[in-house]
């Protein structure tokens with residue numbers, strides 16, 4: 001089943017076309033890696049999927065219905081930084097998604113209801129390997145732990161789509177490998193469609209079932225903002241192609257990045 | 258060690274305490290010596306009264322009922338001033354918090370009110386004091402309104418800027434967790450704004466006292482500022498000096514208590530994060 005359809009999408013700012021003629025159709029439970037030169041509009045594309053930005057033209061549908069124009073619980077997000085709330089400890093950060101739903105007026109639960117929510121949140125913390133840090137504030141956690149926390153926080157809402165914007169870009173290589181295993185496992189256990197922006201091609205190939213390359217087809221040297229980027233390569237990745245494509249694309253894309 | 262540059266040399270804990278006490282001790286010593294010299298030259302000198310005179314005067318004001326009114330003037334003055342200051346600061350804080358968050362968080366409100374607040378904050382509060390007296394009369398209200406008028410714009414703009422500086426990621430994240438605007442305000446913005454607001458309130462205490470004393474000096478029948486300006490006519494330094502010290506102490510204690518509250522209530526502030 002098609003989860004997300006993007007139809008002739010454009011995004012323009014005052015004097016700059018960022019995205020043009022983006023078309024895409026993504027099946028449920030795909031894992032789309034998005035790569036492209038820095039500044040070419042990957043984050044902008046993700047923001048449109050998220051509802052943080054509104055496209056200038058074109059449509060995006062989720063399971064056939066137009067996307068809500070605000071960020072909503074069906075689309076989870078993990079940013080490179082600032083995804084977790086500094087004033088809440090780990091388990092409170094994760095429980096927040098439950099509290100907001102169950103307490104519309106205060107956004108906060110008390111007594112037994114609160115304990116129930118915290119217990120549920122602890123299960124998600126355990127799933128990302130953070131059960132030992134439930135009482136720690138984000139400032140007391142390492143970068144990798146903060147990203148695990150952000151993932152647990154998003155997953156408790158059981159989003160249909162999970163958007164990741166260079167989620168592991170700031171982490172050490174060893175920790176990044178752990179995070180790859182974690183995200184693949186969580187994706188495997190769920191029905192989510194994942195879009196992940198990365199500047200690390202290898203990471204994109206390793207994790208994705210599909211690789212989307214954003215680039216400008218047309219360039220006007222006198223007016224850098226005149227044309228936007230679009231999807232120039234759209235590659236299905238499976239075990240066989242992953243190995244072969246890697247060698248070819250590596251050479252081609254490294255130059256652009 | 259001692260041949261290191263001065264910018265690289267740090268006092269230990271004990272010497273830091275001594276160094277901190279030093280200016281106070283010097284000032285006290287200078288006063289006592291100066292007072293002694295002047296009183297020896299002229300026993301009825303009023304400029305630098307002896308500690309004994311000051312103690313006697315405060316003893317009268319604090320522990321003996323006034324002959325005319327039956328009031329204990331020192332405590333009556335303190336209570337009057339503290340109530341004005343408390344009501345004024347509490348109102349200012351509440352207004353600044355609600356308006357500051359609304360202006361900082363909601364673009365339409367920001368476009369509407371932000372320039373207006375900026376202009377409002379440029380009006381010298383003391384210049385409108387006569388207007389306050391005309392509009393609100395000479396009673397308590399105009400003094401409280403002066404404090405509110407004096408400190409709210411600063412608190413409001415500081416709150417607004419702080420809210421605007423919260424990472425957009427947090428507001429987006431909260432929405433993806435299902436939060437509506439009200440819940441974002443309550444669970445993300447408010448708790449992160451309160452500690453900052455407490456700090457701004459601490460910084461505003463100085464101006465708040467200034468406006469209070471100014472208002473009391475002009476129109477009042479009680480209050481710390483009123484008393485100081487009343488006895489000025491008689492050059493009663495034995496009242497003025499301890500009153501000034503008492504005001505300073507009160508301000509210091511308020512600052513200290515607010516700081517403690519902030520640390521206790523928001524432990525996540527000082528963990529090395531933001």
Ligand SMILES: Nc1ncnc2c1ncn2[C@@H]1O[C@H](COP(=O)(O)OP(=O)(O)O)[C@@H](O)[C@H]1O
Pocket residue numbers: 013014016018036037038039040041042043044045
């Ligand atoms: N709010 C905005 N207003 C104007 N230009 C923007 C805005 N957001 C992004 N841009 C521009 O859009 C382009 C793409 O940005 P972005 O999507 O962040 O790139 P990427 O994530 O691929 O590095 C950049 O040139 C950036 O300057």
Ligand SMILES: [Mg+2]
Pocket residue numbers: 042043044
């Ligand atoms: Mg980006």
